[in-house]
Amino acid sequence: xxxxxxxxxxxxxxxxxxxxxxxxxxxxxxxxxxxxxxxxxxxxxxxxxxxxxxxxxxxxxxxxxxxxxxxxxxxxxxxxxxxxxxxxxxxxxxxxxxxxxxxxxxxxxxxxxxxxxxxxxxxxxxxxxxxxxxxxxxxxxxxxxxxxxxxxxxxxxxxxxxxxxxxxxxxxxxxxxxxxxxxxxxxxxxxxxxxxxxxxxxxxxxxxxxxxxxxxxxxxxxxxxxxxxxxxxxxxxxxxxxxxxxxxxxxxxxxxxxxxxxxxxxxxxxxxxxxxxxxxxxxxxxxxxxxxxxxxxxxxxxxxxxxxxxxxxxxxxxxxxxxxxxxxxxxxxxxxxxxxxxxxxxxxxxxxxxxxxxxxxxxxxxxxxxxxxxxxxxxxxxxxxxxxxxxxxxxxxxxxxxxxxxxxxxxxxxxxxxxxxxxxxxxxxxxxxxxxxxxxxxxxxxxxxxxxxxxxxxxxxxxxxxxxxxxxxxxxxxxxxxxxxxxxxxxxxxxxxxxxxxxxxxxxxxxxxxxxxxxxxxxxxxxxxxxxxxxxxxxxxxxxxxxxxxxxxxxxxxxxxxxxxxxxxxxxxxxxxxxxxxxxxxxxxxxxxxxxxxxxxxxxxxxxxxxxxxxxxxxxxxxxxxxxxxxxxxxxxxxxxxxxxxxxxxxxxxxxxxxxxxxxxxxxxxxxxx
Amino acid sequence: xxxxxxxxxxxxxxxxxxxxxxxxxxxxxxxxxxxxxxxxxxxxxxxxxxxxxxxxxxxxxxxxxxxxxxxxxxxxxxxxxxxxxxxxxxxxxxxxxxxxxxxxxxxxxxxxxxxxxxxxxxxxxxxxxxxxxxxxxxxxxxxxxxxxxxxxxxxxxxxxxxxxxxxxxxxxxxxxxxxxxxxxxxxxxxxxxxxxxxxxxxxxxxxxxxxxxxxxxxxxxxxxxxxxxxxxxxxxxxxxxxxxxxxxxxxxxxxxxxxxxxxxxxxxxxxxxxxxxxxxxxxxxxxxxxxxxxxxxxxxxxxxxxxxxxxxxxxxxxxxxxxx
Numbered sequence: 001x002x003x004x005x006x007x008x009x010x011x012x013x014x015x016x017x018x019x020x021x022x023x024x025x026x027x028x029x030x031x032x033x034x035x036x037x038x039x040x041x042x043x044x045x046x047x048x049x050x051x052x053x054x055x056x057x058x059x060x061x062x063x064x065x066x067x068x069x070x071x072x073x074x075x076x077x078x079x080x081x082x083x084x085x086x087x088x089x090x091x092x093x094x095x096x097x098x099x100x101x102x103x104x105x106x107x108x109x110x111x112x113x114x115x116x117x118x119x120x121x122x123x124x125x126x127x128x129x130x131x132x133x134x135x136x137x138x139x140x141x142x143x144x145x146x147x148x149x150x151x152x153x154x155x156x157x158x159x160x161x162x163x164x165x166x167x168x169x170x171x172x173x174x175x176x177x178x179x180x181x182x183x184x185x186x187x188x189x190x191x192x193x194x195x196x197x198x199x200x201x202x203x204x205x206x207x208x209x210x211x212x213x214x215x216x217x218x219x220x221x222x223x224x225x226x227x228x229x230x231x232x233x234x235x236x237x238x239x240x241x242x243x244x245x246x247x248x249x250x251x252x253x254x255x256x257x258x259x260x261x262x263x264x265x266x267x268x269x270x271x272x273x274x275x276x277x278x279x280x281x282x283x284x285x286x287x288x289x290x291x292x293x294x295x296x297x298x299x300x301x302x303x304x305x306x307x308x309x310x311x312x313x314x315x316x317x318x319x320x321x322x323x324x325x326x327x328x329x330x331x332x333x334x335x336x337x338x339x340x341x342x343x344x345x346x347x348x349x350x351x352x353x354x355x356x357x358x359x360x361x362x363x364x365x366x367x368x369x370x371x372x373x374x375x376x377x378x379x380x381x382x383x384x385x386x387x388x389x390x391x392x393x394x395x396x397x398x399x400x401x402x403x404x405x406x407x408x409x410x411x412x413x414x415x416x417x418x419x420x421x422x423x424x425x426x427x428x429x430x431x432x433x434x435x436x437x438x439x440x441x442x443x444x445x446x447x448x449x450x451x452x453x454x455x456x457x458x459x460x461x462x463x464x465x466x467x468x469x470x471x472x473x474x475x476x477x478x479x480x481x482x483x484x485x486x487x488x489x490x491x492x493x494x495x496x497x498x499x500x501x502x503x504x505x506x507x508x509x510x511x512x513x514x515x516x517x518x519x520x521x522x523x524x525x526x527x528x529x530x531x532x533x534x535x536x537x538x539x540x541x542x543x544x545x546x547x548x549x550x551x552x553x554x555x556x557x558x559x560x561x562x563x564x565x566x567x568x569x570x571x572x573x574x575x576x577x578x579x580x581x582x583x584x585x586x587x588x589x590x591x592x593x594x595x596x597x598x599x600x601x602x603x604x605x606x607x608x609x610x611x612x613x614x615x616x617x618x619x620x621x622x623x624x625x626x627x628x629x630x631x632x633x634x635x636x637x638x639x640x641x642x643x644x645x646x647x648x649x650x651x652x653x654x655x656x657x658x659x660x661x662x663x664x665x666x667x668x669x670x671x672x673x674x
Numbered sequence: 675x676x677x678x679x680x681x682x683x684x685x686x687x688x689x690x691x692x693x694x695x696x697x698x699x700x701x702x703x704x705x706x707x708x709x710x711x712x713x714x715x716x717x718x719x720x721x722x723x724x725x726x727x728x729x730x731x732x733x734x735x736x737x738x739x740x741x742x743x744x745x746x747x748x749x750x751x752x753x754x755x756x757x758x759x760x761x762x763x764x765x766x767x768x769x770x771x772x773x774x775x776x777x778x779x780x781x782x783x784x785x786x787x788x789x790x791x792x793x794x795x796x797x798x799x800x801x802x803x804x805x806x807x808x809x810x811x812x813x814x815x816x817x818x819x820x821x822x823x824x825x826x827x828x829x830x831x832x833x834x835x836x837x838x839x840x841x842x843x844x845x846x847x848x849x850x851x852x853x854x855x856x857x858x859x860x861x862x863x864x865x866x867x868x869x870x871x872x873x874x875x876x877x878x879x880x881x882x883x884x885x886x887x888x889x890x891x892x893x894x895x896x897x898x899x900x901x902x903x904x905x906x907x908x909x910x911x912x913x914x915x916x917x918x919x920x921x922x923x924x925x926x927x928x929x930x931x932x933x934x935x936x937x938x939x940x941x942x943x944x945x946x947x948x949x950x951x952x953x954x955x956x957x958x959x960x961x962x963x964x965x966x967x968x969x970x971x972x973x974x975x976x977x978x979x980x981x982x983x984x985x986x987x988x989x990x991x992x993x994x995x996x997x998x
Contacts, residue, residue, distance in 0.1 A: 378795075381737045392739075392789075401785050402778045411778070414818070415771035418825055427995070430826075434991070437822055441777070441815030448781055448814075449807045456792030456803065462735045527770060534769040538753070542779075546749045549900075553745055556896035560729035567733040567794045568891050570881050581792070581800025590808050593977060 005059055008048045009076065009137075013130065015041040020126035024119050031099040034122030038095020038129060042088045045133065049084035052076055056505045060139070070142030070200035078506045079270065080136045082345055083263045086352035087136065087256040091129045093356070093481045094248040098125060100475050101248045104367060105161055114162045121161050128154035128252060135260055141190040141200040148186065151260065152179040152228070158249045159241050171240035174626075178227060178237035185224035189217055189268070205271045214272045218279055221268035222286065229261025231320060232290040232297075233625035235313040239301075242309035243372070247363030247478075250305075254312055255356035259348055262319060270513045280327035284436060287321025290314070291443045293597050293625075299450035300591045300598050300621040302583045304372040305362050307454050308355065311398060314443060315351045319344055322413045325436050329420045330516050332429055336420035337516050338524025339531075341507055342500055343412030349499070350405045350492060354397040357485035361391035364474040364482070365458075369467045374454070374583035379463035383471045388459045390482040395451040397489045400444045403539025405492035408532065413440060415531055419524075446590075453586050462577035494539055496532030500525070584619045591621070599624045678763055681943065685760025688947065690752070693910040694718040694903065696958045703962030718906060722899045730895030735795045743790030744893065744900035750783040751907035757833055758911055761918050762946045764834035773821040773833045777814060780867070783904065784810050791889040798881040802888035809873065809885070809976055813866050816984045820859050823991055824919075827852060837918030855990040857920045862983035864912040864961070866976070868905065871965040873976050883970070909961075910954065917953035 019037020023030040052059060059076040076084070102118055109116040131151030138144035156176045160168040194200045197208050211217065227234040242254055269275060291314050298310030322344045329337035364387045365380060366372055381388035397404040414437060421433035463469050473479065492499065504525055511521040569575045591600040598621065605615035698715040705712025714720070732740065757772040757779075759765040765772070784806065791803035824836040827849065866873045869886035881888050890901050971979065 379735065381739075382735070385737075388737075396785060399781070399785060400778065401782045402775065407778050411771060411774055414774040415831065418771065418774075418822055418831055421822065422826055422829065422831070434819070434822065438815050438819050441818040442811075444781070445811035445814035448785060449811045452785055452788040452792070452803070452807055456789050460737060460739060460789060460793040461795035461800075530769055531771050534767065534772070535775070538756070538767055538775065541756075542749060542753050545752060546745060549749050549752075550742075550745045553741075553896055553900060556726055557730060560727065560895060562729050562895070563731045564734050565731045567735060567796045567799075569796050570798060575796065577795065579797045580795045581797055581804060586800065586804045586807075589804065589973075590811075593808075 002057060002059075005048060005052065005057065006061055008044055009059055009061060009074070012041045012045045012048065012133065015044070016126050016130035016133065020123045020130065023122035023126065026119065030119040030122045031102045034126050035095050035098045037126060038091050038098065041129070042090075042092030042095055045088035046085055046092065049076070049081050049088060052081040053078070053085070053506060054502060056509070067142060067146075070140040072143055073140045073201065074134070074137045074143075075139030075202070076137050078509050079263070079266060082503070082506055083136050083259055083348075084133070086259060086349060087129070087132050087252075090252050090255045090352065090356055093360075093484070094125070094129075094252050097248045097251075097478060097481055098122065100477055101246055105246060109162055112162070112164075114164070116161055121158065124154045124157040125249070128158060128249075132252075132256055132260055136263055139202045141194050141202065141205075144202075145183070145186065145190060149183065151257065152183065155179075155241060155245070155249065155253060155257070159245045161246060167240075168244045171237075171244040175237045175241045178234075182224055182227035182234075185220040186264075189220040189224060192220075193217060193271070202267075202271065209273060211273055215276060215278075217268065217272050218276075219282075221265055221272075222282060225261045225264030225268070226286065226320075227261070228264065229258050229316045229320075230290075230309075230313045231286050231316055232293040232313050233628065235290070235294065235310075236623060236626045236629060238313060239306045239309040239623060242312070242359070243303060243305035247360055247367075250359045250363060251356040254309070254359055255352040258312055258316060259352060262316065262348060265320075265323075266510075270510075274515055275327050275330070277331055280324045280331065281432075283320050283324030283327065284432065285324075287317045287319070287324055288436075288439050290317030291321060291439065292317070292446075295443055295446045295450055296590075296594055296597045297621065297623065299446060299453060300587050300600050302374050302621070304374060304377070304454055304458055305359070305366070306372075307450060308358050308362060311447065311450065312351075312355060314447065315347070315355070315398075318410075318413070318440065318443060319347055319351075321436055321439065322347070322416065325413075325417055325420060325433065327514070328429060328432060329416070329423075330511075330514050332420075332424055333517070333520060334420050334423040335520050335524035335527060336416045336423060336433075337514070338507060338511055338521045339412055339416035339419060339528050341511060342503065342525065342528045343409050343416055345503055345507070346405075346412065346496070346499060347409035350397070350409050350489075353485055353488050353492065354394045354406060357390060357482060357489060358394040358398065360478070360482050360485065361387050361394065364478060365391075365471055367474065368470045368472045371465075371467050374457045376465040377458040377463070377468045378461045378465075378577060378580065379468060380459040380471050383463075383469070384473050386473055386479055387471075387482065390486045391459060392455055393486045393489060395455040397493075399448040399451040401448075403493045403535070403542050405489050408493050408496045408535055410440070410444060411531060411535055412528055415527070416524075419527065449587075449590065453583065457581070457583055457586060461580050464577050464580065464582070494536045496536050497529055500529055500532055679766065681763045682760065682766045685763065685947070686755050686766065688951075689755050689760060689907070689910055689914070692951070693906045694722060696910050696913065696955065697906055699955050699958040700962040700965070703959045704966050707963065707966035718902065722903055725894075725899035725902070726896050728895040730893070730897050733794050733796075733892050736790075736793045736892075739786065739789040740793040740892070741897070743786040744897040744904070746786035747783040747904035748900045748907075750779040751904045751911065754779045754911050755907070758914060759834040759837055759918065760914065760947075761837060761921065761950045764832075768832040768834040770831035773825070773831075773836070774818065776821075776833065777818050780810075780817075780908075781814070783908075787889055787901075790893075794892045796892070798884075798888050799891060801882070802885050805885045805973065806869075806889060809866055809980065812977055812980045813863055813983070816859070816980060816987055817863050817867075819984070820856055820863070820987050820990075823852075823856060823987060823994065827994060837915070849993070852990050852993045853919055855986045855993065857916050859983045859986040859990065860912070860916050860919070861957070861960070862979055862986070864909070864916065864957070865964065866980060866983075868909045868912060868961075870961055872968045872971040873979060875970045878970070883973075909958070913954045913957035914950075916957050917950055921949060921953050 015037050019034050023034040026033045061074045063072040065072040106116050134147035135151050138147050160172050197204045230238040242250055294310050294313030294317055298307045301307045322340045326337045326340035397406040400407040400410050417433050417437040421430050424430045508521050567575050591598040600621045603618045697718050702712050754776055756767045757765050757776055788803045788807050791799040825831055828836040830836055874885040
């Protein structure tokens with residue numbers, strides 16, 4: 001217990017909460033106040049969480065606040081300190097961008113006549129960050145649920161600050177419904193655990209060896225937290241919410257809040273005692289479904305930000321799959337568990353970095369073009385090379401291109417599955433590891449498809465509409481934020497051994513929590529360190545070779561000179577922008593091939609008569625899990641509710657009839673059974 | 675630097691020098707099968723020299739990616755040679771999991787090539803990019819899976835370990851079915867990844883039916899030379915991989931205890947290298963044979979070729995099972 005870190009942690013919370021309330025009353029200075037609070041809290045928190053991660057210290061703070069149940073107890077242990085750095089980093093970035101974003105939102109509001117409540121927006125923004133920090137550090141079940149609610153509720157107010165159109169309103173409502181339903185399993189989970197343990201303190205849960213229903217708790221956690229992490233088919237809120245949210249909010253939602261869902265799953269894994277065999281299967285199954293469906297739905301989207309949101313579902317799926325693999329390896333005592341866990345946590349960090357970079361770049365584009373539809377964009381790289389370059393780097397990282405960071409964590413996961421399959425004795429385990437390896441390869445292939453499509457069609461080629469020509473570079477601060485994230489993506493690929501070293505005490509601790517012997521864990525860590533060292537070295541060599549080859553190419557071109565011409569289109573010398581391939585066409589064959597999962601619909605008009613009028617062919621890729629939920633759950637509930645309305649018509653005679661029936665029933669009961 | 679390293683680097687240099695000969699070999703076989711005389715074996719060398727001296731033409735809409743793609747493709751192909759062993763010594767870079775990096779390097783060249791094709795804004799190149807992205811996305815997991823199977827069979831997670839064990843007769847004994855099926859699956863993937871018949875016709879003159887060739891339509895001069903050279907290297911890499919699998923040669927101890935070339939070292943090395951080269955050109959000739967005997971398939975049937983590769987990999991896995 002160290003008093004300095006304790007004060008710093010309290011200071012971070014105080015800054016966020018204080019900043020929230022101050023921005024409510026600050027009037028014109030609201031954005032500046034909130035921004036300062038978030039940046040300060042982010043900077044202090046980042047240093048604090050990294051310090052705690054490296055030192056392995058545990059921080060416990062208890063506030064004497066009268067809660068109805070439980071107590072106000074925060075504990076920053078190793079697991080929290082792994083998840084906190086991305087939250088604080090993105091809080092720093094989001095906070096720094098807040099004034100600029102609000103200014104541009106205000107300008108748009110003035111143009112369209114919409115209302116923008118700056119003070120309230122800042123208030124909710126600060127509380128979103130505070131909620132995430134509290135959720136990650138709460139050490140009491142009741143406090144955890146309160147923090148969770150705060151965190152879950154805030155995006156409802158933040159997603160659509162201008163309330164632009166029906167789509168945004170729909171996104172907000174879908175988000176609210178999903179967040180509410182997601183709390184239900186968590187309430188049940190903690191109520192059950194609390195009742196059994198006789199208290200709500202997490203320390204009490206952790207010391208309890210055997211639970212009576214660990215499987216039930218695990219399932220509840222997987223559903224409740226999986227919804228927040230955006231696992232398919234519980235992801236329905238994510239494409240809507242992430243694509244509607246303004247830049248500074250989308251960054252936090254995609255880069256930090258999804259992680260909190262994963263944190264919940266991992267926390268319950270640690271609390272629920274020794275994992276059972278089928279938990280690994282459940283996690284792997286959820287991961288495969290989420291990974292494959294997520295990226296497939298992502299690659300048929302025509303909206304750039306929706307593609308990004310679906311790819312979050314894919315990445316969360318990859319993480320879940322690897323986590324399941326780690327549990328499986330754990331059960332056979334293989335060192336693959338440590339490799340996979342290292343890959344899981346590195347991938348969580350990497351995903352936060354490249355996904356927030358991509359969302360920032362996409363938002364920079366949307367601000368001036370006012371559209372994210374691929375068929376309206378194109379040629380952006382020529383107009384906004386900085387934003388384009390950042391998006392390209394993010395795409396390369398997420399598509400798993402060496403030497404960037406995305407492939408670094410995936411390399412560990414692949415190696416982990418391979419080691420596991422080599423070590424496994426019985427048939428099912430080998431097949432499961434092979435299957436996981438194969439699926440990871442398939443997901444990586446599809447991710448490459450999705451992101452070359454997203455970048456190539458939206459940013460390269462010729463602009464497809466006037467909107468696309470209006471793209472401009474964002475302000476300097478925004479550029480700096482993108483540059484920071486891009487550099488982190490680039491450096492993380494080379495810093496693999498360092499990152500692993502920083503994570504290794506935590507990994508050993510976490511692995512022992514899952515019941516992996518230290519010697520086995522150390523063996524796995526050594527293998528991971530070797531792989532990452534080679535990756536970093538070969539990455540550097542690759543970069544050097546690239547520079548060398550470019551120099552050779554530059555020399556040859558410089559000697560011969562070059563000319564500029566038009567694109568060769570089969571001899572046609574006047575190609576136009578409308579002749580380019582578009583998103584629908586690019587992904588069409590893929591969508592047809594995997595129709596059961598992509599469900600692309602085409603409505604072709606019937607052309608009739610000799611002189612047919614204008615007709616439209618419409619190709620859509622609806623989110624089929626949403627339709628599934630609505631037909632399985634929401635429509636039946638609505639039907640029952642509609643039918644129940646007939647009970648209350650307002651007719652007095654009917655109410656008298658109810659009273660009469662109730663009296664008769666009561667009489668019968670009293671006479672017959674009493 | 676140990677002599678083992680020198681031999682490994684020598685193998686790499688040999689690959690870099692001889693790769694452009696492989697398409698020539700394929701072409702010669704095709705010409706012979708068609709009763710023609712065919713172009714010179716060294717045609718690609720001449721082409722590369724000629725192209726290096728030409729000045730390129732850049733379409734006006736293109737950006738940095740159009741120019742970076744040839745460099746990236748060549749870089750990734752050369753980098754791939756560092757993890758791929760030139761039999762019988764280990765590759766210059768070998769570590770557990772290097773076979774995944776090989777797939778990653780292919781992904782890198784594909785990423786840049788697709789972006790370069792989309793950069794031109796041409797409908798034809800977009801079409802080619804879409805096809806290439808789709809077929810490679812389907813082929814990638816199968817390729818990785820083939821290597822994973824080798825991993826289990828050879829009890830090694832490095833490419834060098836996989837292929838050197840495969841080369842020894844003791845390892846192959848009883849597993850010849852496994853290696854044969856795996857080599858066949860990899861051969862199908864070679865045809866796809868290198869855009870050969872029946873997946874793609876390198877000699878077609880109709881842009882609508884092309885995959886790889888249509889993606890590089892707008893590249894010219896040194897850029898085209900780089901792309902052609904990178905393509906030849908990729909074909910070489912796949913052939914080398916298959917050759918490393920099916921060569922049933924005994925491994926002669928080349929090095930003595932001190933790590934330097936042993937008494938029979940040089941002669942042994944010559945025999946090994948000669949056989950490996952023969953096997954590589956054998957694969958190249960086989961490609962030519964397939965191209966002479968088959969027509970290009972319709973695009974919608976290409977996934978079936980890949981499914982067949984996957985099925986053969988699965989069958990290979992099954993044979994592994996019976997023996998395990």
